[in-house]
Amino acid sequence: xxxxxxxxxxxxxxxxxxxxxxxxxxxxxxxxxxxxxxxxxxxxxxxxxxxxxxxxxxxxxxxxxxxxxxxxxxxxxxxxxxxxxxxxxxxxxxxxxxxxxxxxxxxxxxxxxxxxxxxxxxxxxxxxxxxxxxxxxxxxxxxxxxxxxxxxxxxxxxxxxxxxxxxxxxxxxxxxxxxxxxxxxxxxxxxxxxxxxxxxxxxxxxxxxxxxxxxxxxxxxxxxxxxxxxxxxxxxxxxxxxxxxxxxxxxxxxxxxxxxxxxxxxxxxxxxxxxxxxxxxxxxxxxxxxxxxxxxxxxxxxxxxxxxxxxxxxxxxxxxxxxxxxxxxxxxxxxxxxxxxxxxxxxxxxxxxxxxxxxxxxxxxxxxxxxxxxxxxxxxxxxxxxxxxxxxxxxxxxxxxxxxxxxxxxxxxxxxxxxxxxxxxxxxxxxxxxxxxxxxxxxxxxxxxxxxxxxxxxxxxxxxxxxxxxxxxxxxxxxxxxxxxxxxxxxxxxxxxxxxxxxxxxxxxxxxxxxxxxxxxxxx
Amino acid sequence: xxxxxxxxxxxxxxxxxxxxxxxxxxxxxxxxxxxxxxxxxxxxxxxxxxxxxxxxxxxxxxxxxxxxxxxxxxxxxxxxxxxxxxxxxxxxxxxxxxxxxxxxxxxxxxxxxxxxxxxxxxxxxxxxxxxxxxxxxxxxxxxxxxxxxxxxxxxxxxxxxxxxxxxxxxxxxxxxxxxxxxxxxxxxxxxxxxxxxxxxxxxxxxxxxxxxxxxxxxxxxxxxxxxxxxxxxxxxxxxxxxxxxxxxxxxxxxxxxxxxxxxxxxxxxxxxxxxxxxxxxxxxxxxxxxxxxxxxxxxxxxxxxxxxxxxxxxxxxxxxxxxxxxxxxxxxxxxxxxxxxxxxxxxxxxxxx
Numbered sequence: 001x002x003x004x005x006x007x008x009x010x011x012x013x014x015x016x017x018x019x020x021x022x023x024x025x026x027x028x029x030x031x032x033x034x035x036x037x038x039x040x041x042x043x044x045x046x047x048x049x050x051x052x053x054x055x056x057x058x059x060x061x062x063x064x065x066x067x068x069x070x071x072x073x074x075x076x077x078x079x080x081x082x083x084x085x086x087x088x089x090x091x092x093x094x095x096x097x098x099x100x101x102x103x104x105x106x107x108x109x110x111x112x113x114x115x116x117x118x119x120x121x122x123x124x125x126x127x128x129x130x131x132x133x134x135x136x137x138x139x140x141x142x143x144x145x146x147x148x149x150x151x152x153x154x155x156x157x158x159x160x161x162x163x164x165x166x167x168x169x170x171x172x173x174x175x176x177x178x179x180x181x182x183x184x185x186x187x188x189x190x191x192x193x194x195x196x197x198x199x200x201x202x203x204x205x206x207x208x209x210x211x212x213x214x215x216x217x218x219x220x221x222x223x224x225x226x227x228x229x230x231x232x233x234x235x236x237x238x239x240x241x242x243x244x245x246x247x248x249x250x251x252x253x254x255x256x257x258x259x260x261x262x263x264x265x266x267x268x269x270x271x272x273x274x275x276x277x278x279x280x281x282x283x284x285x286x287x288x289x290x291x292x293x294x295x296x297x298x299x300x301x302x303x304x305x306x307x308x309x310x311x312x313x314x315x316x317x318x319x320x321x322x323x324x325x326x327x328x329x330x331x332x333x334x335x336x337x338x339x340x341x342x343x344x345x346x347x348x349x350x351x352x353x354x355x356x357x358x359x360x361x362x363x364x365x366x367x368x369x370x371x372x373x374x375x376x377x378x379x380x381x382x383x384x385x386x387x388x389x390x391x392x393x394x395x396x397x398x399x400x401x402x403x404x405x406x407x408x409x410x411x412x413x414x415x416x417x418x419x420x421x422x423x424x425x426x427x428x429x430x431x432x433x434x435x436x437x438x439x440x441x442x443x444x445x446x447x448x449x450x451x452x453x454x455x456x457x458x459x460x461x462x463x464x465x466x467x468x469x470x471x472x473x474x475x476x477x478x479x480x481x482x483x484x485x486x487x488x489x490x491x492x493x494x495x496x497x498x499x500x501x502x503x504x505x506x507x508x509x510x511x512x513x514x515x516x517x518x519x520x521x522x523x524x
Numbered sequence: 525x526x527x528x529x530x531x532x533x534x535x536x537x538x539x540x541x542x543x544x545x546x547x548x549x550x551x552x553x554x555x556x557x558x559x560x561x562x563x564x565x566x567x568x569x570x571x572x573x574x575x576x577x578x579x580x581x582x583x584x585x586x587x588x589x590x591x592x593x594x595x596x597x598x599x600x601x602x603x604x605x606x607x608x609x610x611x612x613x614x615x616x617x618x619x620x621x622x623x624x625x626x627x628x629x630x631x632x633x634x635x636x637x638x639x640x641x642x643x644x645x646x647x648x649x650x651x652x653x654x655x656x657x658x659x660x661x662x663x664x665x666x667x668x669x670x671x672x673x674x675x676x677x678x679x680x681x682x683x684x685x686x687x688x689x690x691x692x693x694x695x696x697x698x699x700x701x702x703x704x705x706x707x708x709x710x711x712x713x714x715x716x717x718x719x720x721x722x723x724x725x726x727x728x729x730x731x732x733x734x735x736x737x738x739x740x741x742x743x744x745x746x747x748x749x750x751x752x753x754x755x756x757x758x759x760x761x762x763x764x765x766x767x768x769x770x771x772x773x774x775x776x777x778x779x780x781x782x783x784x785x786x787x788x789x790x791x792x793x794x795x796x797x798x799x800x801x802x803x804x805x806x807x808x809x810x811x812x813x814x815x816x817x818x819x820x821x822x823x824x825x826x827x828x829x830x831x832x833x834x835x836x837x838x839x840x841x842x843x844x845x846x847x848x849x850x851x852x853x854x855x856x857x858x859x860x861x862x863x864x865x866x867x868x869x870x871x872x873x874x875x876x877x
Contacts, residue, residue: 019787170756172848183846216869238847289851293758323827429664
């Protein structure tokens with residue numbers, strides 16, 4: 001990464017959310033890389049950017065289309081790459097015609113000159129990399145946003161070589177592994193399709209049980225079904241939907257309604273309030289296992305101390321299955337990994353004795369395979385190995401600011417805390433330096449409303465309200481607010497909306513229309 | 525890639541990639557060279573003069589950390605003259621260093637201590653003025669004992685070169701030079717990220733993790749290499765364990781992803797593990813609240829209730845949520861539990877939310 005010569009950071013605040021990746025990017029800047037930042041917030045990186053594209057929340061596709069528009073208009077595209085490795089270019093070409101920088105300036109709030117500058121820098125780079133985060137995916141058009149980014153990289157041929165390409169920063173320690181290993185309603189472990197008869201037969205044979213053909217429900221659908229009274233029992237392993245899912249009032253209704261709820265966690269959370277049975281969990285220090293990071297690297301987690309409650313989750317799940325009439329018995333996580341390797345081709349060569357130092361990057365199909373660090377060096381993952389351009393339209397977010405709710409709320413993370421904060425809020429020092437949530441508001445808006453830092457505000461949306469103190473800062477642009485969901489004392493997701501990306505089901509955490517009112521007069 | 529070149533070190537022929545320093549080539553080939561002011565994460569500095577080596581054709585010893593390795597170079601890393609020079613450099617550092625190793629947090633994990641031992645340094649060879657400054661603990665994470673600082677600048681350079689936080693710099697002139705914040709202000713979120721990178725770079729006891737002080741030194745603790753539990757970067761780290769308790773976190777400099785770098789959460793976000801709020805026994809909800817139960821009782825209840833619901837409403841009415849916070853093995857197992865013991869595909873993880 002330090003060899004990048006142009007970095008395009010989109011919807012990501014790595015110096016806070018991924019500090020160590022932030023270090024790599026900072027090194028690239030020190031080595032002279034140009035920096036383009038697309039973000040509605042004036043982040044650390046945005047302040048230092050050669051071009052800051054201060055896009056209004058949810059207007060990403062218009063912006064990206066416009067950058068491609070400028071590139072094509074000036075003939076800066078990589079024609080050889082497009083001809084040899086891509087298809088359907090004409091659709092994209094036609095679509096982006098509509099997105100000239102001057103009209104797009106009105107939609108996105110980004111000056112036309114900035115769009116042109118960004119297009120010039122990206123298209124003229126030797127090795128340009130796009131790094132994006134949840135500011136791209138946590139939108140109603142999250143999937144299309146990611147495709148629009150892919151369009152840009154393909155148009156310029158900035159992919160498939162070292163220090164180029166697209167890097168999506170993953171939020172949680174093992175979000176990659178959890179996606180890889182099959183807790184999903186339509187896929188079996190290793191992205192093997194449930195609908196494939198051979199796949200089901202393979203698992204049926206290994207597990208000695210018929211695998212149901214009918215796809216299951218997504219977590220949000222299970223909750224919807226609970227509200228409708230159709231869903232009766234849920235086992236929640238280490239998750240806190242009652243704080244971290246959007247539109248909490250709906251989530252709470254579902255958890256209240258479900259007949260039998262079991263939650264396994266290390267602390268009492270908003271979700272355990274609804275549990276009929278709470279099972280103690282073991283922290284990462286209390287068990288063996290593996291996590292898979294954002295670059296698909298499978299790495300060991302090692303037991304440092306005994307589980308406080310005597311058992312780790314893998315033991316609990318095994319015992320529960322056994323008591324329900326399906327015997328499970330493992331000598332330890334290493335044996336579970338051996339079973340994974342036997343059933344999941346991309347993990348086929350993984351075993352604990354190969355993970356002693358450094359880990360392995362999947363795909364790693366067999367015991368002699370060294371793992372794979374770069375994907376798509378010569379072929380893309382379509383049948384003919386060519387990438388497909390999609391002409392994409394800008395759709396409006398599920399909710400936009402209006403007279404009644406004039407502010408756009410963006411949610412995210414701070415460096416010091418993590419998600420529902422159940423761990424970091426219980427760490428000495430961290431609890432003290434960031435003791436409570438604050439809503440970030442632009443100085444212009446604050447002055448107009450007579451708000452100063454420290455004022456207690458009521459922030460409300462169509463779904464709920466929270467009380468939170470103000471922090472006046474130009475990190476927020478006029479009309480935008482920023483909050484995190486780290487604190488139980490301020491359940492930010494009471495505000496966020498029910499809108500979701502229709503393809504992935506990812507909620508639109510990044511755009512909610514809200515209003516603010518001081519609660520009492522200027523209390524410090 | 526340019527072709528490999530070769531140099532001779534202590535009579536041994538060593539091939540290397542061009543662009544490396546003598547120190548890097550030697551370290552990669554297991555040839556020890558003493559050094560205080562360098563850290564693999566930093567640019568070469570040439571401050572401590574301990575890494576001096578003799579190079580054929582050079583009129584005087586050169587610092588190996590700043591001298592590029594070149595083809596056909598002949599290097600000697602150990603000689604009576606180098607030993608004498610290094611010993612003197614160490615003794616000069618010790619002339620202004622407290623001799624309180626028996627009480628020092630860094631004992632057993634201190635480069636200065638190791639080198640003084642290795643070179644048989646005379647602790648009192650150079651008398652003179654010594655610093656007498658108080659311990660500074662103006663923040664929850666980082667303790668600073670200025671008297672133990674050898675002014676190698678590693679803390680300052682990692683803060684500026686790697687973290688780019690600009691929290692500290694070398695201040696003062698001559699004898700009073702010391703790493704400090706601007707205007708000696710206490711560390712706060714206004715001027716510091718509390719990543720503790722400076723602590724991880726310090727070769728002596730000058731900077732230490734405040735939460736771990738007094739909890740056990742290197743010889744008393746076990747270090748368990750593991751992967752961080754927070755974001756998706758996958759940093760490796762060591763958990764410091766004493767008496768079945770995690771008492772701190774150390775950098776793992778061989779980690780492929782983070783090379784010893786950590787952020788505030790990775791380095792200081794560990795003490796939730798033993799927090800009094802931990803749930804330590806299964807709990808069953810009764811009309812008047814939660815009551816404690818044994819694993820047997822709780823698991824029997826959970827199993828029978830799920831079985832009853834499956835019987836009454838079908839397997840499609842039961843499911844599980846898995847978590848990106850859990851291990852691969854646990855995610856696999858929960859997915860398996862739903863598809864075998866329950867008999868539905870109602871299983872999902874939190875990747876989409």
